[in-house]
Amino acid sequence: xxxxxxxxxxxxxxxxxxxxxxxxxxxxxxxxxxxxxxxxxxxxxxxxxxxxxxxxxxxxxxxxxxxxxxxxxxxxxxxxxxxxxxxxxxxxxxxxxxxxxxxxxxxxxxxxxxxxxxxxxxxxxxxxxxxxxxxxxxxxxxxxxxxxxxxxxxxxxxxxxxxxxxxxxxxxxxxxxxxxxxxxxxxxxxxxxxxxxxxxxxxxxxxxxxxx
Numbered sequence: 001x002x003x004x005x006x007x008x009x010x011x012x013x014x015x016x017x018x019x020x021x022x023x024x025x026x027x028x029x030x031x032x033x034x035x036x037x038x039x040x041x042x043x044x045x046x047x048x049x050x051x052x053x054x055x056x057x058x059x060x061x062x063x064x065x066x067x068x069x070x071x072x073x074x075x076x077x078x079x080x081x082x083x084x085x086x087x088x089x090x091x092x093x094x095x096x097x098x099x100x101x102x103x104x105x106x107x108x109x110x111x112x113x114x115x116x117x118x119x120x121x122x123x124x125x126x127x128x129x130x131x132x133x134x135x136x137x138x139x140x141x142x143x144x145x146x147x148x149x150x151x152x153x154x155x156x157x158x159x160x161x162x163x164x165x166x167x168x169x170x171x172x173x174x175x176x177x178x179x180x181x182x183x184x185x186x187x188x189x190x191x192x193x194x195x196x197x198x199x200x201x202x203x204x205x206x207x208x209x210x211x212x
Contacts, residue, residue, distance in 0.1 A: 004053045006065045009033075012042040029089050033066065033075060036096030043068065043094075050089055054080065058144045061107040063097055074139065076105055097139050104173055106132045107143055111186060113151035123191035124155040129184040133161065134173040141169035150186060158187035 012023075012030060023030050027047045034040040043066070053059045059077065066073045079093035097103060114126050133146060148164060160182045161172055174181045 004056050004059065005062050006067060007045055007049060007053065008067045009043040009045050011068065012044045024088070024090065029092060031092035031094060033068075033073065033094045033096060036098055038096065041068075045092070047089060050092065051087070054089060057108055061105060061142070062144055063139055063142060064094070066094065074099075076103065099139050101138075102136055103139055103142065104134060104136050105142070106134045108132050108145045109185070110145045110147050112147055112149045117151050117153065117188070119153060119155045119157075119188045122155065124188040125191065126150065127187045127189050129158075129186060130161075133164070135166075135170050136173050136176075137170040141167065143167050143170060148186060150188065153186070153188050155188050155190045159185045161185055 009031065023044055024047075029045045029047050029050050031043040031045055032040055033043055060080075064075050064077060066075050074097040075094040076097055077092065078095045079091075080089060081091040082088065083090055109131055111126070111128065114120060117124070117126075120126060135143070135146075146164060146166070148159060150159070153159060161175055162182045164172065164185065166172065174183060
């Protein structure tokens with residue numbers, strides 16, 4: 001698995017749209033590496049290796065190692081440009097990572113025990129409000145994903161960002177923005193039929209009260 005996170009790259013000196021088009025025809029992917037108080041570097045990577053790696057969720061949140069002419073550079077994938085209809089990656093943006101500097105990046109959320117939840121077994125429906133969160137941490141503390149257990153979540157209840165149990169050294173960027181940013185993360189809604197029955201019962205109760 002770790003081999004997916006190591007990519008061989010070559011420095012690219014032939015730039016421009018025409019050069020990028022020629023690279024793609026040769027099953028290469030043009031890319032750029034920037035950040036870390038260094039100049040941006042144009043790169044070329046093998047499309048088959050990149051495409052294989054891109055099929056793994058961790059490729060988008062894991063710290064990658066770029067092997068550039070024998071020099072290993074740690075980086076985060078910041079942007080992927082894909083062909084509009086072909087299974088082809090057109091361009092990649094990488095950000096250099098410094099082990100001593102905090103990074104901000106998005107990681108996916110994995111929801112646990114949805115199928116075994118008592119609320120779901122009773123007919124409740126899981127509603128995902130957010131499927132990824134932005135975290136801030138040192139590179140060594142970066143999680144590949146965040147786990148959220150919904151086993152004890154009841155129908156009509158919602159978990160928010162502040163309910164997430166985070167790994168040590170990791171904080172949620174959104175919560176640092178102040179009050180009003182504790183976003184809903186996941187909830188379990190009552191079955192549609194049950195909601196309709198509740199509304200009908202409420203309507204009957206109001207009608208009875210008005211007749212009195």
